[in-house]
Amino acid sequence: MSSLQIGLLMFGGMLVLMAVRVPIAIAMFVPGAVGYVALSGWLPLLSHLKGAVYGRVSVYDLSVIPLFMLMGGLAVQGGLAKALFDFANAVLGRFRGGMAMAGVLACAAFGSISGSTVATTATIAQVAYPQMRRIGYSGRMATAALATGGTMGVLLPPSVTLMVYAILTEQNITKMFLAAYVPALLAAAGYLIAIAVMVRLQPQHAPAAQAASAAEVLQAGLRVWPILAIFGVVFGGIYGGVFTATEGAAIGVVLTLVITLARGEINRAKAAEAIRTTAQTSGMIFLIFIGADMINAALALSQLPAQLAQVVSHLQLSPLLVMAGVMLFYVLLGCVMDEMSMILLTVPTLFPVIMGMDFFGLNPADKALWFGILILTVCEIGMIFPPVGLNVYVMNGLARDVPMAETYRGVVPFLITDAVRLALLILFPALALTLVHRLT
Secondary structure, three states: OOHHHHHHHHHHHHHHHHHOOOOHHHHHHHHHHHHHHHHHOHHHHHHHHHHHHHHHHOOHHHHHHHHHHHHHHHHHHOOHHHHHHHHHHHHHOOOOOHHHHHHHHHHHHHHHHHOOHHHHHHHHHHHHHHHHHHOOOOHHHHHHHHHHHHHHHOOOOOOHHHHHHHHHOOOOHHHHHHHHHHHHHHHHHHHHHHHHHHHHHOHHHOOOOOOOOHHHHHHHHHOOHHHHHHHHHHHHHHHOOOOOHHHHHHHHHHHHHHHHHHOOOOOHHHHHHHHHHHHHHHHHHHHHHHHHHHHHHHHHHHOHHHHHHHHHHHHOOOHHHHHHHHHHHHHHHOOOOOHHHHHHHHHHHHHHHHHOOOOOOOOHHHHHHHHHHHHHHHHHHHOOOOOOOHHHHHHHHHOOOOOHHHHHHHHHHHHHHHHHHHHHHHHOOHHHHHHHHHHO
16 A cells, blocks of 8 residues: 555544544544554654654643633633623614624624633623523524624634644744734624624514613723723733733733732632633643644655645646635535644645745745635634534534524525635735734
């Protein structure tokens, strides 16, 4: 059996294991280890593992991930999500579908604190979903809006997936953060437009508007100052060059803890829960790192990535056509994998292919940032794309009175806006790069 055939069998075996719900880290590690043995033998495998695992988990840059996750965990336990939703609802409640719009914007704001799509969706949904159903929103509208809004945690800093991409491709994390803001704003705008169109065409999905008084808006606004303070200090310091992303994450943890303690919204039990959740999720992420490293090392031995790059270069396809194919590949892969696994598995293979092509005359640094934003955008789409859509499953677990098929019908308008946004980002890289050029 040739090395190329072994590489294809490894990749196929991994997809089969994922399809039958074997944990992602194991589904990547086992085929990688078997393939490595088939290509090189047991002793080379043991020699590789001896240094590879320590080398991966001891990387200093990776400490930014659990730190930002702990900041988000403390924000969850400290009740900051409800303040965000109440303020957004007070401002937007005057419009039909305003509470659904508020849920989307609250997800965006909370995603910029927690950096996790699942945490954002679950937290905001627990606050917003009961209220939306109580005043007359349909199950389709309520679950689809919240599941979709939660996907912005993939793109908005401090997205864990965004940081992992930056680390894998050796890009500046601060520049990756800057590149993500305009695409994230486009996503939020598209989602609000989708809700406005849906409630206009099918008004039965949302109740009549309920405007809040100026006093209610002011009162709700006063309760969101902690989020603004945390965001301003952490990201202002990072973008201003006062401290690194890792230092900013540590400062964010301290600030979030101090503010939630001062407000009396967190105690020892809640803080312990935030730490436990962070440890569990960080352990899962690092295990996925190890599994991805294993299969990527075996695929490199099989020469599959090199063969792929060679085939693509010989086909002499248009770079934009290749990019469209890569984006479609990510959408399909999202049916069986989560965004973290997709990034860890595919970036080492596809990144060199993309970097070897000319896109609008972009320099290598800009091309790497732009490609990262495109991947994260497709990962967002994968979070709600049938037949899997992790965020849809999260919402289904919280809203058991709504059939999953209803939620999938509800996300179709949002997917249409996502497709438009992805096309714009592919055709106009400046949408992702303008802030990077102006502020660095």
